[in-house]
Amino acid sequence: MEIGRRTLIAAAPMLVAGSACAQTSQRKLGYAIVGLGGYGLGRIIPEFKNCAHSRLAAVVSGDPAKAKKVAAEHGLSDKAIYSYANFDSIRDNPDVDIVYVCLPNSMHAEYTIRAAKAGKHVMCEKPMAISVAECEAMIAACKAANRKLMIGYRCHFEATNIAAMRLAKQPDTGKIRYVRSEHGFNAGDPKAWRLKKALAGGGSLMDMGVYSLQAARYMTGEEPIAVTARESTDRTDPRFHEVEDMIEWTLEFPSGALAGCQSMYSANQNRILLMGSKGRVELEPATRYDGNRLWTGRDGREQEISPPPGPGKTQFAGQLDHLSQCVIDGREPIVSGEEGLRDLRIVEAIYRSAREGKTIRLT
Amino acid sequence: MEIGRRTLIAAAPMLVAGSACAQTSQRKLGYAIVGLGGYGLGRIIPEFKNCAHSRLAAVVSGDPAKAKKVAAEHGLSDKAIYSYANFDSIRDNPDVDIVYVCLPNSMHAEYTIRAAKAGKHVMCEKPMAISVAECEAMIAACKAANRKLMIGYRCHFEATNIAAMRLAKQPDTGKIRYVRSEHGFNAGDPKAWRLKKALAGGGSLMDMGVYSLQAARYMTGEEPIAVTARESTDRTDPRFHEVEDMIEWTLEFPSGALAGCQSMYSANQNRILLMGSKGRVELEPATRYDGNRLWTGRDGREQEISPPPGPGKTQFAGQLDHLSQCVIDGREPIVSGEEGLRDLRIVEAIYRSAREGKTIRLT
Incomplete structure (x- = not known):
């Protein structure tokens, strides 16, 4: 590699x-x-x-x-x-x-x-x-x-993810065929606002699922054209009386790449894998506050990569300063409201697909 | 753990x-x-x-x-x-x-x-x-x-997979919520019989996909009740004029567990992950002829497990001798024709789901 x-x-x-x-x-x-x-x-x-x-x-x-x-x-x-x-x-x-x-x-x-x-x-x-x-x-x-x-x-200001985005585009990766991203944690207190529909708007998809969805988009650099989803929730679990536990969804991209994504509130997961025709890029943990790790390889985790520093001392500082700089310089943030809107459009389609049991086209 | x-x-x-x-x-x-x-x-x-x-x-x-x-x-x-x-x-x-x-x-x-x-x-x-x-x-x-x-x-005679099946059932794993399995390789010669529809019957699903499907079934110990699938193939690639490259599918099990599975012919993948409510079991490579590795953990690959020996000197010897012993003793093989039929029923449903863009119930 x-x-x-x-x-x-x-x-x-x-x-x-x-x-x-x-x-x-x-x-x-x-x-x-x-x-x-x-x-x-x-x-x-x-x-x-x-x-x-x-x-x-x-x-x-x-x-x-x-x-x-x-x-x-x-x-x-x-x-x-x-x-x-x-x-x-x-x-x-x-x-x-x-x-x-x-x-x-x-x-x-x-x-x-x-x-x-x-x-x-x-x-x-x-x-x-x-x-x-x-x-x-x-x-x-x-x-x-x-x-x-x-x-x-x-994550757009986190050194490991920035390096991974770049590696995904390198010739050594080849044509991007596939992204996998799984994000979850084992939710605790059933009274937490994240588990209340009125406050959270949904379950794991609204929270950890957004990381999986973002990863699929920033690793491929493409916008999905269709989504197919399934949900599974144990409604007898007091944590999940109001919101979903687990959703699995597939995104289809214009290039033919697929992304298989998942979110859950009943176990810890935090991983991004990109498969190119020549090589892979893998992160686990992928999007934590710290301790994220990155590997490349043809057939597994062959080479661990130490990414260069991100834009700030930490991802949080980089994020805060990015908006300050955009305000000062009159530029648009790289993760603007339009970016958030794109995710919510897909989130709504994921919920709809899981509900209706069919592929939803995103147009 | x-x-x-x-x-x-x-x-x-x-x-x-x-x-x-x-x-x-x-x-x-x-x-x-x-x-x-x-x-x-x-x-x-x-x-x-x-x-x-x-x-x-x-x-x-x-x-x-x-x-x-x-x-x-x-x-x-x-x-x-x-x-x-x-x-x-x-x-x-x-x-x-x-x-x-x-x-x-x-x-x-x-x-x-x-x-x-x-x-x-x-x-x-x-x-x-x-x-x-x-x-x-x-x-x-x-x-x-x-x-x-x-x-x-x-794989039913391969030490690492046998150990993983057992770990999946242990109390330390908790309730099985999720299995992920990805199997693929980068197909070479476009003239290979595996890439000819008349000989292979299909593409990566028929070959590597059966490992992902088997893993989902033997790791959960359940039979799926529904399948939802998407396929993506670059038909301009000479390898894929007749058969599919990549399929992603979700299986739903009676317990509420989900399995997210994948097969592809355009990159090397070989992995099984099981997430329980208390712990995980992970194999990578998972189903190779040799060199498979196994980990447990709560939040990643925390402990590598050296499995006890399988039933034969190798998985192949164990498989060959199992049928001989079944013949001698008049017993049914643990992976009988009925087991193969179960997989083909699901394979047909995966193809149908991908074609029709909707969830197919397995009854």
């Missing part, structure tokens, strides 16, 4: 999503984090220290005590604390450039639209929303307000 | 398919090998030296010079050489107990039926035949002649 470290390192500047705007000023844009749950508080806020162009400027929470504590820890004044009730007044806070929506899925549309109307750029967690209609409304609202909209597809 | 070497070794006697008839006499049954191609000549004939209950007794070939050479090399007289024209006279050769059909798929039915009518037991290579109707005729012919019929499903 000729795909190796040397090739990747030589090509590194092309890999780095944010590097095209290396001329960006050192100004740091202010983020308001909406939702102080596990992801917003536990994962995103600690990442501002790794950012070159982004800083924490405000927090939005339904829990005043928690918000006050977080603000104090990060040197924010009381004026930088918002509730869901007074969120719209964030329009009057010039210190906030970008609103990052880290809420349950069903609240993404509302807070993205309110943020845009308040004149703020928006980073919205994935899945973008729980329906195509919501996605379209979010895009329209940001367009009307002339604000950027980016979806929190962190 | 508590599934380990110790557990497997302690359980080894239960794993060994042929061990229930350890009282079998040391008599060696005579095999006639029909078809001196790569598999019959290159793979099976050299295995008789590893057998306890089986020996080479005759060869059947359309190439007299080759047959004479092989016979001489193995100490067989000219009377042990048959052509396809005089094959039926094998009925008069008491030295032949079993006929092993190693011909292209489309000839399996004819030679199985002729062998049964000649009063011989039959080992038939996989796939059993190219249609359900042929399988049924083969079973009927062997039944009418009161002869055993076994299909060459060598």
